[in-house]
Amino acid sequence: MDNTAEKKEIMDERFEIDRLEILDCSKLKFYKDEGNFISLEYNGETYFNVRLTRLIPFYSKTTYISVAYDNKDNEFKEIGVIKDMNELSEDQYKMIDEYLEYKYYMPEITKVYSIKDNNRGFIFVDIQTTSGRKTICIRDWYSNFRMLSEKLLYAVDVDGNKYFCPDIDKLDKKSLSILEIFV
Amino acid sequence: MNLLLSAPKGHELSEYVYSLPFNLYGKAKKVDGTLSVTKNEIIVYIDGEEIDRFGFSDYEEYACEQLVGCSMMVGRVDDRSQKCICAFTQDSFIAFAELCKIINHFLTTGHLVEESTIDEPKCPKCGLPLDGYTECPYCASKVKTFSKLFGRLKPYKGVFAIAILCTVLGELLNVLSPQINRILIDDYVIPQNMSHWLGFGLLCAAMFGVIIINTAINWVNMKCSYYVSLNLGQDLRQDVFNKTLELSMSSISKKTAGDLINRVSNDANKLQSFLTDNGKNAIVRIFSLIIVAVMLFTMNWKLALLAIVPIPLVVLVIKRAYNVIHMYYGRSWRFSNAHSKLLHDALDGIRVVKTCGTEEAEIEKYRRASENWAKAASKAEIVWNLIWPFSDFFMTIGNYFVLYFGSLMILERIPSFGGMTLGELTLFTTYIGMLYNPLRWLMQLPRQLADVSVSASKVFEILEENTDVRDDAQSVDLDIKGNIKFNDVFFGYKVYNPVLKDISCDFEQGKMYGIVGHSGVGKSTMINLILRLYDVTQGSVTIDGVDIRKISQKSLRSQVGVVLQETYLFEGTVLENITYAKPDATFEEVIQAAKIAHCHEFITKLPDGYNTRVGNKGYTLSGGERQRVAIARAILHNPKIIILDEATASLDTETERQIQEGLNELCKGRTTIAIAHRLSTLSHADRLIVLDKGRLAETGTHEELMKKKGVYYELVMAQRKTTKMREVTGNPNYVH
Numbered sequence: 033m034d035n036t037a038e039k040k041e042i043m044d045e046r047f048e049i050d051r052l053e054i055l056d057c058s059k060l061k062f063y064k065d066e067g068n069f070i071s072l073e074y075n076g077e078t079y080f081n082v083r084l085t086r087l088i089p090f091y092s093k094t095t096y097i098s099v100a101y102d103n104k105d106n107e108f109k110e111i112g113v114i115k116d117m118n119e120l121s122e123d124q125y126k127m128i129d130e131y132l133e134y135k136y137y138m139p140e141i142t143k144v145y146s147i148k149d150n151n152r153g154f155i156f157v158d159i160q161t162t163s164g165r166k167t168i169c170i171r172d173w174y175s176n177f178r179m180l181s182e183k184l185l186y187a188v189d190v191d192g193n194k195y196f197c198p199d200i201d202k203l204d205k206k207s208l209s210i211l212e213i214f215v
Numbered sequence: 216m217n218l219l220l221s222a223p224k225g226h227e228l229s230e231y232v233y234s235l236p237f238n239l240y241g242k243a244k245k246v247d248g249t250l251s252v253t254k255n256e257i258i259v260y261i262d263g264e265e266i267d268r269f270g271f272s273d274y275e276e277y278a279c280e281q282l283v284g285c286s287m288m289v290g291r292v293d294d295r296s297q298k299c300i301c302a303f304t305q306d307s308f309i310a311f312a313e314l315c316k317i318i319n320h321f322l323t324t325g326h327l328v329e330e331s332t333i334d335e336p337k338c339p340k341c342g343l344p345l346d347g348y349t350e351c352p353y354c355a356s357k358v359k360t361f362s363k364l365f366g367r368l369k370p371y372k373g374v375f376a377i378a379i380l381c382t383v384l385g386e387l388l389n390v391l392s393p394q395i396n397r398i399l400i401d402d403y404v405i406p407q408n409m410s411h412w413l414g415f416g417l418l419c420a421a422m423f424g425v426i427i428i429n430t431a432i433n434w435v436n437m438k439c440s441y442y443v444s445l446n447l448g449q450d451l452r453q454d455v456f457n458k459t460l461e462l463s464m465s466s467i468s469k470k471t472a473g474d475l476i477n478r479v480s481n482d483a484n485k486l487q488s489f490l491t492d493n494g495k496n497a498i499v500r501i502f503s504l505i506i507v508a509v510m511l512f513t514m515n516w517k518l519a520l521l522a523i524v525p526i527p528l529v530v531l532v533i534k535r536a537y538n539v540i541h542m543y544y545g546r547s548w549r550f551s552n553a554h555s556k557l558l559h560d561a562l563d564g565i566r567v568v569k570t571c572g573t574e575e576a577e578i579e580k581y582r583r584a585s586e587n588w589a590k591a592a593s594k595a596e597i598v599w600n601l602i603w604p605f606s607d608f609f610m611t612i613g614n615y616f617v618l619y620f621g622s623l624m625i626l627e628r629i630p631s632f633g634g635m636t637l638g639e640l641t642l643f644t645t646y647i648g649m650l651y652n653p654l655r656w657l658m659q660l661p662r663q664l665a666d667v668s669v670s671a672s673k674v675f676e677i678l679e680e681n682t683d684v685r686d687d688a689q690s691v692d693l694d695i696k697g698n699i700k701f702n703d704v705f706f707g708y709k710v711y712n713p714v715l716k717d718i719s720c721d722f723e724q725g726k727m728y729g730i731v732g733h734s735g736v737g738k739s740t741m742i743n744l745i746l747r748l749y750d751v752t753q754g755s756v757t758i759d760g761v762d763i764r765k766i767s768q769k770s771l772r773s774q775v776g777v778v779l780q781e782t783y784l785f786e787g788t789v790l791e792n793i794t795y796a797k798p799d800a801t802f803e804e805v806i807q808a809a810k811i812a813h814c815h816e817f818i819t820k821l822p823d824g825y826n827t828r829v830g831n832k833g834y835t836l837s838g839g840e841r842q843r844v845a846i847a848r849a850i851l852h853n854p855k856i857i858i859l860d861e862a863t864a865s866l867d868t869e870t871e872r873q874i875q876e877g878l879n880e881l882c883k884g885r886t887t888i889a890i891a892h893r894l895s896t897l898s899h900a901d902r903l904i905v906l907d908k909g910r911l912a913e914t915g916t917h918e919e920l921m922k923k924k925g926v927y928y929e930l931v932m933a934q935r936k937t938t939k940m941r942e943v944t945g946n947p948n949y950v951h
Contacts, residue, residue, distance in 0.1 A: 065296075066296070066298070067289075067290075067296065067297045067298030067299060068298065068299050069297060069299070081297070089283070134239075134282070134285065134302065135282045135283050135284065135285075136282075136283045136284050137239065137282070137283075137284035137285040137304070138283075138284040149542070149545075150353075154343060163245050164245070169342065169343065171343075171344065174549060174552075189306075190343065190344045191304070191305045191306035191308070191344075192281075192305035192306075192308070193284070193285075193304050193305045193306060194283070194284050213542050213543070213545075213546055214546075
């Protein structure tokens with residue numbers, strides 16, 4: 033390969049890495065392998081065990097989904113980004129949504145019963161969530177129990193489990209008054 | 216750690232070796248699942264019904280994968296073929312990870328460990344994370360902790376006793392003053408009996424004397440207290456610091472640098488002030504509470520009862536009120552913190568703000584933060600001003616009862632209570648005032664005790680911790696020749712996540728070895744094991760045929776020289792930093808080492824030569840200069856084994872070449888182990904050790920491995936491509 037051709041090839045490769053590739057949803061064919069992990073056929077290529085990531089998990093669950101895989105050198109390679117999952121066929125949407133719901137398993141807080149501060153940096157928050165009632169223990173609560181925007185409450189407990197409330201204004205008055213002191 | 220927690224419905228725990236509950240399955244829905252392990256199988260149950268069954272050997276490896284909101288246990292045959300066995304919320308992660316480790320251990324050795332030896336990550340009593348502590352600092356026995364704490368006063372017991380005696384005497388004098396006052400009122404002021412000037416004068420002199428003696432006692436008290444306090448604090452800080460340096464890297468890495476600094480300074484200081492201030496006060500205040508209570512009850516028990524009865528109820532109410540106040544002030548503090556962060560951000564990044572033209576947006580953000588703070592602060596003040604006058608009134612409500620009933624007694628309106636003089640009433644109310652002070656203090660005491668007991672258990676944990684990497688009685692000082700051997704070594708910083716798996720290789724005396732592989736593959740970990748910063752989980756590392764666990768750490772490390780990528784220079788001069796590992800080196804030796812490391816030239820150009828101060832972490836020197844000082848330090852150390860961990864990575868090509876010559880000279884005849892990202896640096900090594908996914912992939916010379924076209928060949932090819940790309944893009948920082 034002469035020098036110019038080699039340079040061109042390298043330039044092309046770099047161009048490919050840097051460009052945002054919005055995936056054509058009509059060409060995506062996701063399927064589950066035997067172990068229930070998701071693989072993908074796209075543009076004649078097969079990618080095993082693809083990694084799906086919500087790029088803006090707190091703002092949107094179904095738009096801007098990165099589709100990537102690890103190559104044989106364990107390097108992260110992005111195939112592209114799904115701009116809106118609604119452009120996928122119904123069964124493809126369902127498959128991806130199920131996977132993402134799994135990966136981002138995060139109970140939603142629907143009610144706050146009480147918050148107790150043990151004055152040693154921990155708070156115990158008694159909450160009702162979409163996965164049932166639970167008292168969660170939060171360490172370093174200034175960082176792990178906070179508002180990510182004016183409305184969105186985000187909590188991470190001592191074990192690393194995550195909880196959220198998309199709009200605290202929609203909570204009942206009592207929950208809101210309990211929260212008010214802490215956020 | 217207990218891994219036999221719950222049996223599936225309709226089964227007994229005794230049927231399994233391990234059995235753990237899990238709570239997610241299928242479409243991330245909550246389930247009541249159990250993963251049970253027998254001596255050769257894994258069985259998955261949901262609601263007591265078996266839904267899957269695997270033999271251990273169905274997969275080559277078991278692992279726990281942490282997702283964003285939950286985790287899963289997977290079985291893998293290779294990278295492409297894997298199966299999700301079950302999923303669970305993050306609280307179960309460590310238990311499942313430990314289970315995977317045990318099954319993987321079975322797959323490599325054929326032996327199933329039937330009891331997990333790792334510590335529970337949470338306190339079984341309160342459920343709070345232990346964070347590397349062996350005993351929960353919140354649940355540790357307070358009596359035990361405080362007796363240990365007071366035990367530290369032993370060397371100063373004499374002076375401490377004087378301090379206590381002075382405080383007790385001071386309190387007694389405080390009780391005496393109102394008595395003199397009573398006599399003055401009852402015997403001289405009320406009867407207007409001014410004929411006994413002598414008695415009156417003597418009483419006045421006595422009052423003056425009490426003040427003088429009290430001042431003197433206070434002076435002695437303060438001096439003794441300071442003496443004990445400062446010495447005790449110094450002892451504690453020194454002991455904690457000594458012990459911290461003795462601990463193994465694995466013990467230390469469980470705690471952050473901030474946490475350790477906190478323990479050495481803040482926790483030790485808290486104990487220091489508690490012992491000498493509150494510790495002394497506790498004795499004295501309780502003593503004065505008893506004395507005053509006895510005096511009050513002896514004077515008039517009915518009146519005393521009236522003053523005391525409302526106190527328990529009032530204390531309860533006030534405690535709740537304080538909590539509310541505390542919460543509102545905490546909230547105000549958080550808003551003030553957010554406000555300062557925003558201010559700091561905007562002013563630090565003022566260039567960005569100006570160049571992006573976002574001044575208005577920043578002003579609006581600041582206005583909101585400032586307003587929030589003002590509102591929160593004002594609310595806290597309102598709450599405080601609403602609660603405080605009432606709580607103080609209620610606290611002292613007994614006094615009003617005493618005044619009312621005492622006045623009636625003086626006027627002899629309630630004969631059942633007996634009579635009272637004006638002087639006695641004044642004395643009584645003064646004593647009641649003296650009763651409230653220790654009571655106010657006692658109300659705060661439980662919180663202070665809890666706070667201090669946590670600090671104390673943190674400090675004592677360090678002081679009493681047994682370091683896991685330690686010399687035993689048979690440890691020897693070995694004159695190292697430099698033959699290193701890894702025998703079936705397994706190691707992981709976290710027990711459930713092995714970094715090195717089944718590594719066996721030899722490093723022969725006097726030869727140069729390069730360890731290569733992708734980042735995170737375990738290259739630096741191998742070096743950490745040679746330095747015995749950690750002990751292997753399984754297998755052994757030997758030097759000249761002796762297990763390094765049998766070589767004294769001092770002897771081992773004094774014969775190994777290390778140059779790391781991130782050089783750490785201590786506050787001090789260039790000379791002090793070069794001679795750090797060999798303080799008795801002659802100045803000629805220092806210059807010789809500096810010349811080999813190519814740092815003599817730049818040191819000579821520094822205004823103060825070798826006496827130039829390098830500043831905090833050496834920041835007055837450039838990265839390359841710091842690196843060369845570190846190399847000079849290693850050269851002066853004159854080691855038998857040399858470890859170069861990306862030693863020249865931060866240098867430009869020319870400096871690297873210069874230093875390389877020096878390093879080549881240094882490495883002659885010594886076992887050298889080098890890690891370098893630029894593979895070209897290692898191409899002349901006698902042998903390359905190639906790691907892949909924590910395992911030894913291949914060994915050989917550069918030429919042999921290139922011919923073999925394996926992992927090393929691919930690494931070299933990938934790097935050449937990146938280098939070419941850098942050349943084309945003209946960006947040396949562009950990394951593929």
